[in-house]
Amino acid sequence: xxxxxxxxxxxxxxxxxFLEKHGYEPSYQQIAWQLxxxxxxxxxxxxxxxxxxxxxxxxxxxxxxxxxxxSKDSIADFVCKIEWLAVPQKESFIEDWxxxxxxxxxxxxxxxxxxxxRAFRVPNNAMLEEHICEGDVALIQEKSFARDGEIVVALTxxxxxxxxxxxxxxxxxxxxxxxxxxxxxxxxxDKVSVQGILRGILRPFD
Numbered sequence: 001x002x003x004x005x006x007x008x009x010x011x012x013x014x015x016x017x018f019l020e021k022h023g024y025e026p027s028y029q030q031i032a033w034q035l036x037x038x039x040x041x042x043x044x045x046x047x048x049x050x051x052x053x054x055x056x057x058x059x060x061x062x063x064x065x066x067x068x069x070x071s072k073d074s075i076a077d078f079v080c081k082i083e084w085l086a087v088p089q090k091e092s093f094i095e096d097w098x099x100x101x102x103x104x105x106x107x108x109x110x111x112x113x114x115x116x117x118r119a120f121r122v123p124n125n126a127m128l129e130e131h132i133c134e135g136d137v138a139l140i141q142e143k144s145f146a147r148d149g150e151i152v153v154a155l156t157x158x159x160x161x162x163x164x165x166x167x168x169x170x171x172x173x174x175x176x177x178x179x180x181x182x183x184x185x186x187x188x189x190d191k192v193s194v195q196g197i198l199r200g201i202l203r204p205f206d
Contacts, residue, residue: 012050085161126164127163132178138200140199151165165177
């Protein structure tokens with residue numbers, strides 16, 4: 001993670017270089033002098049922001065704060081947490097690891113923000129011709145609408161969650177499989193609730 005503002009970057013760089021040179025952290029006053037800032041309270045706000053971003057930590061010792069830099073290769077820089085999509089699923093199908101958040105390498109997400117994504121366990125082979133298999137983990141961007149041809153997770157009138165292609169047909173919606181062994185689901189639009197759009201697939205090892 002990088003600092004969010006230019007001033008935060010300057011504060012972090014000064015603390016880093018000071019620690020490397022002296023072996024101990026600078027005071028707020030020293031940081032203020034270096035950056036030409038008149039108020040230590042302004043520096044304190046930047047330090048607090050850097051701490052919120054996880055780039056430094058503050059530990060209180062003898063009535064004052066000691067600054068520590070977070071390891072540059074922290075695992076938090078490379079993975080992100082994805083919660084599961086809140087839809088009904090058969091209890092017999094749920095694995096133990098589905099009761100915990102999913103941790104995914106950030107590079108797999110491209111430009112997608114992890115907070116906008118949810119995980120969904122693919123329940124069957126209805127999308128096999130799209131190379132999506134039963135047991136795969138679909139990464140779903142939460143949305144309540146879709147364009148024709150997009151692969152969606154939708155709830156049907158019986159509250160069953162399905163992963164299929166979305167198409168409008170007048171007042172109806174067709175949820176179309178990509179496997180001739182499965183039938184399309186055609187319902188009036190008010191009986192279909194789109195939960196999100198497919199953005200990626202993860203395949204657990206057998």
